Amino acid sequence: MAASARIVESAPPDVAGIVRERLRPRLAAIDAGEYPADILRALGATGAYGHHADGTAAGLLAAIDAMTEAGQACLSTAFCMWCQDALVWYLARGDEAGPRRHLAALASGAALGGTGLSNPMKAFSGIEPLALQGERAGSGYRVRGRLPWVSNLGPGHRFAGILALPDGRRVMGLFEAGTDAVSIAANARFVALEGTGTYTVMVRDAHLSEADVITHDAAAFVPRIRNGFVLLQTGMGLGLALGAAALMRADARGRTNAAFLPLGPEAIEARADALRARVGAAAEAHAATDRATFLETLRLRLDVSWLALEAAQSAMLQAGARGYLEGAEAFRRLREAQFVAIVTPSVKHITTELARGA
Template sequence: MAATARIEITRDVAAIVRDDLHPQAQAIDAGLYPEDVLRSLGAAGAYGRHVDGSAAGLLAAVEAMTLAGEACLSTAFCVWCQDALVWYLARSEESGPRRLLAGVAEGRLLGGTGLSNPMKAFSGIEPLALTAQREAGGYRVRGRLPWVSNLAPGHVFAGIFSLPDGRRVMGLFEAGAEGVAISANARFVALEGTGTYTVMIRDAFVPDLDVIAHDAAAFVPRIRNGFVLLQTGMGLGLARGVAALMRADARGRAPAEHLPLGPSAIEDRVAAISARVAEAARSHAETDRKTFLETLRLRLDVSWLALEAAQSAMLHFGARGYLEGAEAFRRLREAQFVAIVTPSVKHITAELARSDVS
């Protein structure tokens, strides 16, 4: 993507965040799904930057997500869900699912990732939740996915299911289609506006036309670095937003100037991690475990930054941050989500510990 076009897209995304997203952040936190904002971001080019698989494209997608995350992590998370779906479709060697790529990249078709359970399953943390039988022209799938985000009826998401012979297949599902029911059966302390549902799949048919990879075990190593690197935009955006929130608080600035992590220190850490993300993006296509572990270490550091920055903002605002509806408290709840979304801090530290032992 040419530098001029990239600058124009960034300006368009920044304007949508400023004019449309920021005024709705509290409502989204309370449960409003930001569909209009998400579609506007797609029309502005926020989801199409990494279709080509280049390092520059990945970084441009992270940049757009970071801008959204400065105002609202719920929306940044939905942006990541959309970006991840684009990533799968663009990396697929199957022509069927790629027919949807333009619509997803432009935000005309919204959807989720559906890979929380499979990523844990590939790490041996939990069993694969979906099973299937081969039928003429496709697969008959059953199972339950407890959390899939950025969904609504008509939205699409990816899923990985296992066959009786042990093979794993990655395909597309449509929320609300025959055999694919979604239900909201929990209320979250944050990220309530992310369109997160439990998905019940009861003998749903996935035609070969909607198969992303007939061999998911070979496909996942090709997408996992990008999958994780894209997430860094959430935590980096939250940290930048928190630093801006602290800077704008004239009342609390002087009393908080001796806190160990002030806005300047947060911004310095954001810059340092952003440089590491840029370096990691150059090797995202590598499939070896060493590269993936380095990607996980980077993602872990983003989690710690988000948690520590949001905690510092709470200390900065003191009792004012402890009031219901306080911006600092919203950011703290959001930062905790950065640390628990797959791959979570618990997941990453387990992977790194296993590597150290082996």
């Protein structure tokens, strides 16, 4: 059995069919900026976003494997899956029941949404201040601020955000994008992942009702979700690495001429299998809140990032000048791999945390 088959053996069969029949024919369009909402909804209908709602290690792995399957073809789609998975993760683990009224629709893909926790994850590490500020207003909170990049968004999509209160407490809530008070604008163009529904979010005196509060104590809640948050991201990097290996295998002439490159498809697949086994072990401890466990999760995420970068680089080196042409598959995968290394927590964020130690 091929390594790529072993690593996604628990992904729902329908995910592979959607990737083959609907996603692969649209790779160029998505890379150019088309947001594949219909494909994301179809993936949700297979259960891809609902596996981990039960909080089990097996559920986390099933979600990661589904993302890995999509990531072998398209990191934009895999990243949107992670955004959706992360939002489901927050709602399923949240302290308050109100936002869980949206859980079934998000887990099934009937509704789509993103995670606005890039800034808070950096804030909790002391890298930057919280971007959203709030104050009590009646039965909820009045919120203002600006989140520069939130993905898997569109009008009517929901996302999570964490706001700082004047007394130092932090509250996590659910917001609806595309309203007068929570407007979205696409004000940047990226070198890759342009088709991910990524927007700047402007929050202007928005009302966060009690029914949309995920937790009133985000400082205590984040340690309970952060291992799962990071582990889910490994599906992106593993999928990209296996996709790069498959691209190298499919190029018979290039393989012959590149036989002495230091990293071939067999080595990429072997490393991916080993990392997938580590993900499985880490998933068993996802609920641990101690820093030592979190550092091990970050170290695993870092190793997945390095593999994605090295695999994409190897595919590019094998392709040579053919990979340097506009529209080349090897170059798309290289651009995508760089995103795996910079999405929060980025390589520089992770290495900073690891250097701080326990």
